[in-house]
Amino acid sequence: MSVCRRPKEFFFKGHNYFFSDHLVEFKDKKFDWLDGRNLCREYCMDLVSLETQEENNLIFRLILKNDVPYIWTSGRLCDFKGCENRTDLEPKNLNGWFWSAIRSKIFPTNRIPPGWTYNPWSQTGHKKIAQPDNAEFDINTTTESCLAVLNNVYNDGIAWHDVACYHEKPVFCEDNEELLNYVASTNPGIRL
Numbered sequence: 001m002s003v004c005r006r007p008k009e010f011f012f013k014g015h016n017y018f019f020s021d022h023l024v025e026f027k028d029k030k031f032d033w034l035d036g037r038n039l040c041r042e043y044c045m046d047l048v049s050l051e052t053q054e055e056n057n058l059i060f061r062l063i064l065k066n067d068v069p070y071i072w073t074s075g076r077l078c079d080f081k082g083c084e085n086r087t088d089l090e091p092k093n094l095n096g097w098f099w100s101a102i103r104s105k106i107f108p109t110n111r112i113p114p115g116w117t118y119n120p121w122s123q124t125g126h127k128k129i130a131q132p133d134n135a136e137f138d139i140n141t142t143t144e145s146c147l148a149v150l151n152n153v154y155n156d157g158i159a160w161h162d163v164a165c166y167h168e169k170p171v172f173c174e175d176n177e178e179l180l181n182y183v184a185s186t187n188p189g190i191r192l
């Protein structure tokens with residue numbers, strides 16, 4: 001962490017990325033959402049955020065190419081302490097999602113985001129309705145608060161799904177500017 005020595009598997013628009021399964025130490029390992037996030041943060045990175053269609057397509061292509069069944073992203077439902085009394089986040093299933101890595105809101109889940117040609121959320125899932133559907137809540141009252149990309153799990157191609165955060169998946173990590181800037185500011189002259 002102190003020098004942000006990190007795996008640089010590929011580079012896109014100013015950020016380095018890696019896929020956990022491509023590192024010897026994490027090969028065939030899976031992580032719950034928080035452990036996955038912490039893994040990335042040890043490298044001055046965070047779980048991947050998919051703010052643009054271009055970046056989303058890039059990650060979708062790599063999932064397809066490597067035959068990856070599912071991954072975690074930094075997407076999170078704002079359903080914890082501090083999110084209450086936020087009328088702008090209601091209804092939660094449409095407006096309550098954000099990229100935790102960069103603290104920016106995710107466009108309403110039922111619409112095609114500006115600049116995109118498709119809605120990345122799956123139109124089906126466990127309940128055969130559009131995502132996010134919070135399906136696990138009906139089964140065991142666990143909220144589906146984390147955003148996963150699933151590869152054709154519901155015969156729906158590669159698409160976004162809300163999933164309960166305790167499930168274990170490999171992760172794509174992406175440079176986190178906040179962590180990199182912090183380390184840069186406290187280590188004059190360092191090359192990251």
Ligand SMILES: [Ca+2]
Pocket residue numbers: 125126131132133134135136144161162163
């Ligand atoms: Ca779901």
